[in-house]
Amino acid sequence: MKLIAYVHEGIATVGSVESGRVVPIAPREAFFEDVERWLAKPRATGLGTSIQDVVHVPAVRTDCNVVCVGLNYSDHAQESGLDVPASPSIFGRWVSTLSVDGAPVAVPTCEAGLDWEVELAVIIGRRLDRTSGRAEPRDIFGYSVFNDISARGRQFDTSQWTLGKNADSSGPLGPVVVTSDEFAGWPQLNLELRVNGEIKQTGNTREMIHSIPDLIAYVTQTLTLRPGDLIATGTPSGVGFKCDPVTLLHAGDVVEAEIENIGILRTPIV
Numbered sequence: 001m002k003l004i005a006y007v008h009e010g011i012a013t014v015g016s017v018e019s020g021r022v023v024p025i026a027p028r029e030a031f032f033e034d035v036e037r038w039l040a041k042p043r044a045t046g047l048g049t050s051i052q053d054v055v056h057v058p059a060v061r062t063d064c065n066v067v068c069v070g071l072n073y074s075d076h077a078q079e080s081g082l083d084v085p086a087s088p089s090i091f092g093r094w095v096s097t098l099s100v101d102g103a104p105v106a107v108p109t110c111e112a113g114l115d116w117e118v119e120l121a122v123i124i125g126r127r128l129d130r131t132s133g134r135a136e137p138r139d140i141f142g143y144s145v146f147n148d149i150s151a152r153g154r155q156f157d158t159s160q161w162t163l164g165k166n167a168d169s170s171g172p173l174g175p176v177v178v179t180s181d182e183f184a185g186w187p188q189l190n191l192e193l194r195v196n197g198e199i200k201q202t203g204n205t206r207e208m209i210h211s212i213p214d215l216i217a218y219v220t221q222t223l224t225l226r227p228g229d230l231i232a233t234g235t236p237s238g239v240g241f242k243c244d245p246v247t248l249l250h251a252g253d254v255v256e257a258e259i260e261n262i263g264i265l266r267t268p269i270v
Contacts, residue, residue, distance in 0.1 A: 061228030072234025101174035113248025203236025
């Protein structure tokens with residue numbers, strides 16, 4: 001099933017997408033209070049609303065934990081000049097920086113440009129903590145495309161990455177969420193990122209150093225994950241600051257992050 005979150009009758013709502021139209025399921029906050037019940041409930045019939053006519057909002061809970069993983073592909077660690085990490089390199093995003101398909105991202109005035117990172121987003125479907133045991137695919141609500149757009153100047157000013165990973169609206173997510181039951185086990189999907197149509201990154205999620213269940217196990221030993229929390233699982237090689245010459249995003253550029261069987265997340269830079 002493909003889903004989005006959008007504004008329906010003034011309320012952020014999760015809806016199912018079929019044939020380019022959206023049918024509401026439940027208000028977003030209610031949906032994430034009981035994901036399994038809402039997904040099992042018979043869907044409303046009717047034509048719904050054209051997906052072209054709705055205002056998208058991020059398909060996560062409003063107070064979600066946004067857990068990001070750095071250096072989770074060997075080729076990206078190597079291009080960064082860093083050792084492959086023995087443990088996941090975890091950093092956080094503020095939920096206020098999340099945006100949606102088609103939403104513009106502005107280059108901060110203190111930056112020479114912005115960088116790109118196509119990533120598989122994992123959205124949690126059940127409460128998971130240190131007592132939950134090893135995560136299973138059924139513990140995941142769904143998968144989406146994430147672009148961890150980075151302000152490298154601020155990121156590398158200090159050893160702490162937080163500010164450079166939290167520029168306004170720099171975490172686009174979408175265009176849809178594909179529920180986990182659409183995949184056989186843990187998904188192995190091709191990723192690609194293009195800037196103005198030129199391919200910059202390619203990879204496959206099977207190449208992750210730390211797998212999805214390993215990431216969940218590592219995080220939940222310290223932090224409880226709730227339905228609607230998000231894990232951004234890392235990016236393959238080909239980021240802009242390691243191009244020769246360095247290539248960054250500027251006003252007028254368009255970034256397309258694509259993951260097989262999910263879709264294309266489009267972001268204009270302004």
